[in-house]
Amino acid sequence: MDDSALRPLIDRIGDAHVKARLEIETHRDHQLFGQGRLFFNLENWLTAPPIVRTALQLAGLYGRARREANRVLVRENIVASPHLPAAFDGFTILHISDLHVDLSENALRHLISFVGDLDYDICVLTGDYRGKTYGPYQRATEGVGELRAKLRDSVYGVLGNHDSIRMTPALESMGIRMMFNECDVITRGDDSIYIAGVDDPHFYLADDIPKVASQIPTDAFSILLSHTPETYAEAAEHNFDLMLSGHTHGGQLCLPGGYAIKLEAVLPRHMGNGAWRHEGMAGYTSVGVGTSLLPVRLNCPPEVTLHRLQSERR
Numbered sequence: 001m002d003d004s005a006l007r008p009l010i011d012r013i014g015d016a017h018v019k020a021r022l023e024i025e026t027h028r029d030h031q032l033f034g035q036g037r038l039f040f041n042l043e044n045w046l047t048a049p050p051i052v053r054t055a056l057q058l059a060g061l062y063g064r065a066r067r068e069a070n071r072v073l074v075r076e077n078i079v080a081s082p083h084l085p086a087a088f089d090g091f092t093i094l095h096i097s098d099l100h101v102d103l104s105e106n107a108l109r110h111l112i113s114f115v116g117d118l119d120y121d122i123c124v125l126t127g128d129y130r131g132k133t134y135g136p137y138q139r140a141t142e143g144v145g146e147l148r149a150k151l152r153d154s155v156y157g158v159l160g161n162h163d164s165i166r167m168t169p170a171l172e173s174m175g176i177r178m179m180f181n182e183c184d185v186i187t188r189g190d191d192s193i194y195i196a197g198v199d200d201p202h203f204y205l206a207d208d209i210p211k212v213a214s215q216i217p218t219d220a221f222s223i224l225l226s227h228t229p230e231t232y233a234e235a236a237e238h239n240f241d242l243m244l245s246g247h248t249h250g251g252q253l254c255l256p257g258g259y260a261i262k263l264e265a266v267l268p269r270h271m272g273n274g275a276w277r278h279e280g281m282a283g284y285t286s287v288g289v290g291t292s293l294l295p296v297r298l299n300c301p302p303e304v305t306l307h308r309l310q311s312e313r314r
Contacts, residue, residue, distance in 0.1 A: 005169045013180045017199070017206065021165045024204055029134035036161070036203035037230055037266050042293075043133050043162075049293045052253070056296060065253070065296035070106040072289055072302045074118065077275050079282050080310040081241050083221045085191035093223075093307040094120040094151075097246025098288025100162065101143030103131030107289050107302050108143050116150040120306060122186070123151050125176065126246040126286065127160025127200065127227035129167065137163070141170040148174040156184070156195055160227035160247060161203035162292075179225060181208040183215045196240075197225040202247060202265070207231060213238035229285045230267050236281040243283040244307070248272045250287030254299040264292075273300075 003022075010018050028035045032044050042048055056062040084091075094115075101108055130140040140163075148155065157176045159165065168178050177184065179197025186193050194216045199206035209224070209231060216222050222240050229245035236243075250273035251260020263272045270276055276283045289302045 003166075006166065009165070009168055009180070013182070017180060018165060021199070021204055021206055025134075025164055025166075036205060037201070037228075038264065041133075041203070042262075042264060052294055052296070061298060062296070065298050068301055069104065069291050069295045069297040070110055070302075072107055072111045072304060074114075075303050075305045077284055077305055077307045078310055079242055079284075079307055080312050081221065081282070082312045083219075083241050084309055084311040085188075085193065085221060086311055087188035087191035088193055088221070088309055089311040091188075091193075091309045092120040093244070093309070094118060094123040095126065095244050095284065095286055095305040095307055096123065096147075096289060097126040097227075097286040098128040098160070098249060098290050098292075099125075099140075099144065099147070100128055100131045100288075100290030100292060102139040103292070104290030104295050104302075105143070106295065107291075108147065111289055111304065112147055112150055115147065115304070118304075118306065120152075122195075123155045124195075124225055124244055125155065125157035126225055126244055127158050128162040128246065128288070128290070129160070129171075130162045130164070131290070131292075133162050133203070137167050141167055144171060144176075145174050148176060154186075156197060156225060158197040158225045158227055159200050161200050163200070180206075181212045183212050183222075192220065194220050194222040195225070196222060198231075200227050201231045202228040209234045209238055213240070228265055229271050229283055230265050232267065232271060232278050232281070232283060236279045240281055242307075242309075243281060244286075245283070246286045246288045248285055248287070249292065249297075250274075250285075250300045252287075252291055252297055252300055256299055258299050260300070
């Protein structure tokens with residue numbers, strides 16, 4: 001791709017940000033050790049998928065794991081806050097994460113079959129549109145385009161550790177407001193809330209929470225989109241009311257009861273799946289729609305989530 005297509009993004013977020021991300025994409029996107037928040041990046045280990053497949057086959061669970069990965073559930077989460085303006089009581093956010101389109105085609109098909117019937121005010125996408133962490137991304141953007149055609153406005157998105165910044169022009173041409181340490185205001189009458197998004201904090205370390213927080217009034221209700229919840233402490237420190245993330249897949253392969261065998265993230269286990277709180281901030285970690293390594297899940301079905309905001313004053 002001709003990087004001139006990135007010129008509007010460079011003009012918006014700065015040459016240094018785009019160059020730093022492209023440098024990692026060019027020289028480190030296959031890197032196993034020493035890049036990002038984890039010492040060892042399992043998703044870049046080419047031997048991992050056959051090992052996982054063989055283990056599931058030997059346990060007689062491979063067929064079940066393939067079937068579970070295809071059926072996307074709709075979950076609901078109530079977020080109550082005394083900071084929420086009255087006009088936004090009942091405001092609903094559709095949260096979609098970790099599509100991994102080119103690895104999870106059947107899950108995407110199932111999501112597309114029903115997402116147009118869901119009732120919500122805005123949709124947010126918290127990254128990882130591509131299956132692998134490197135290589136071609138055209139099928140991923142095509143799949144997102146098929147999904148976007150079923151979504152109503154407005155749609156906000158951030159990139160994940162699987163995504164190339166070169167995907168941005170295609171995603172934005174679909175009407176997705178991609179956010180790189182930026183924020184927007186959403187207004188209803190005389191009331192407003194703020195929605196912010198940071199670039200990937202996991203592999204690319206491209207997030208800047210202080211920068212984006214500085215753009216938001218201190219007394220405003222604010223929502224942070226971050227591919228991974230690993231920066232939860234910094235987000236709470238900067239007074240975000242709600243943090244929406246993905247990345248962990250909830251462990252993807254879990255013991256009965258949904259206990260994750262392994263989370264590819266540095267954070268407390270209770271933050272790896274579903275709703276959580278840290279200090280005054282509410283958070284939610286989606287287990288996502290797609291999968292990594294292989295299209296398999298155990299005791300951790302894929303999901304999209306409807307977050308309904310409630311004012312505690314009512």
